[in-house]
Amino acid sequence: MAGHLDVIVIGGGIAGVAAALESAAAGAVTAVVRAGPGATALASGAWHGPLPSLLGEALAAAGLPHLPVDTLLPHPFGDLRPADNAPATHAAARIDEAACVCGIAGLPHFPAAALARMWRAPRHVTLALPETPAAGWSPVALAAALERDPAGLIAALRQLGAGTRAILPAVLGLDPLARTAERVAAAAGVDVAEALGVPPSVPGWRLDRTLVRVLERSGVTLLEGRVVDRAVQDDVVLSVRVAVRGEPVLRELAAAAFVLATGRFVGGGIAAADGGEEVDVARGQALREASLVERALGCDVWIEHLGDRFREVQPVPLTDPVRAEPQALLRAGVHVDAAGRPRDVQDQVRYRNVTARGAVVAATSHGLGRAAAGAAGGAA
C-alpha cells in the first residue's frame, strides 16, 4: 500500500465497514486493516437496529440485499425472534398457514417436527437428499453442496405442491452471489425461505464475505493483518504498526485519522490482560494490574462492575454470580465522548484523531445495526 492515507479503519466487521464506506463517500483516502472475521460473521441473519442507507445500498449492490422485517423470524433454538431487517431469504420466513418446516435428513440441530410445534407451523417434513453422508451433514458441507448442485433438493421440494412456503435451515449456498435460494424456488415451484442460523453460521459468513466485497467495490484498500502497536505524539496517533498476514516484518501505516472498530471479545478488540505480558508501549507502563485491555490502541477499558467505571488496580471479578441481569462484562469496552472519541480514566479524550465504533465501545447493546450506526448511536 503506497501513498498517503487520510483514514485508517482498524477492524473489518460491520462497524469498520460502515465507517470505511462513510469515509470513502466523503472523499477521504481510506484503508481498512482487518485481522479476520469477528462477531459479525457469527450473526444469525436477523439484523437488530437501524440499517444505515449507505451500507444498505452497498450490501444490496454486492449481492446481499436486506429487507425490513414485519414478522417474527424462526430461530433453530425453537423460538420466534424479532428483527429490524434481514437478508431476503430470512425476511421471507413468515410462519403462517402456507409454511412447511423442512428438515434435511442427516443435518443435525434442525428437527422439523419439534420446530414446527414450537414455531406453530401447520406442516413439517424431512427431506431426503439423494446422497446423504453416512456421518451426516455439516451445515457448511451441505451449503456448499447445494450451491454446486441443488437438483436433489429441488426434486424433494416439488413434492410439497404450489402455494407452499418451505422454511429450510440456513444452508442455501455459502456465497450469496450464487443465488441458490432463488434458483431452488424457481425450479421447485414453491416459495423458499431460510430460518436463522447458529454458529457455524452460514448467514453470518455470507454477510462477512459480502462486507469484503463492499470494500472492494467502494475503492477502500483492505489489508489483512493485525494492528499490534502504534506511534503516538501527545494525544495524536501518528501511525499504526501492522502484522500483515504472511509478511515477516511489521508495516508502519500513517494516517490523519483512525477509526477503532475492533469489536469486543470475539473480534479481539477487548481482551483479558495476560499478567505482565501486556505492556502499554506508548506509555511505557506495564498493564499487569489491568483486567481487560483494548489491544490495538491501548485505550482504557471501562468495566461496569459494582460501581467501578474503569480498570481496577486490583483484579476485579469480571462476572457477577447473581445473573438477574445481563453480565456487565458484556458491556465492557472503551468509553467515548459525544464525538465518539475514547476517553481515559480521568475522563479526558485519549486521542484527538481516533473515534471508536461498534462493539468495542462500552455499553453498546447487542446488534449489527447498533454497531453499524455512527459513533453517537453506538454509545447508547
Added chain:
Amino acid sequence: MKRRLLAWLNLAYHFWKHVLTRWWLRPFRRGRDLRRFRAQVEPEGYLPLPFADRAQFPDFMRCIHCGLCALACPALRAAPVTAWVEAWTFVAGPSRSLDRVALVARAAAPCARCAVCPAICPTGVPIDRLAVMIEGLAAGARAG
C-alpha cells in the same frame, strides 16, 4: 459408627496387603502395571497423553465454538458426499477418546498441508498442531 469402624479396618487391611505383597515387588514388575492400567482404560476410549501433548491443551481450550474454522475450511466445502468432521468439533470434542481418534484422524488428514483455519480462528487455537497430535494419537492407538 460400626460401619465406619468396619470401613477403616477394611482400608487398613488392603493398605497393608498392598505394602506387603505388591509395593516391594514394583522394581521387578517393569511396566506390567502400566500395561494393566492401559488394558483397563483403553477399551473405554481413554489414551494416556504424553506430557508435551497435554501441555498444549490450554491452547486448544481457547476454542469458543464459533465455527469459523468450519466455514473457512476448503476440505469441508469440497466434501460432497463424504462425512467430514468440522475442525471445531475435534477441537471441542473428546478427541482423546480412542474410539473417536481413528475417525477424527481420518477427517484431519487434509489438514496436513493446509493452514486456512488456524489463520482465521479468532482466539488463535493452533488447529494445525491439534491435527498433528491427533494423527500421533491414532498412530499410537494402532500400534498399541
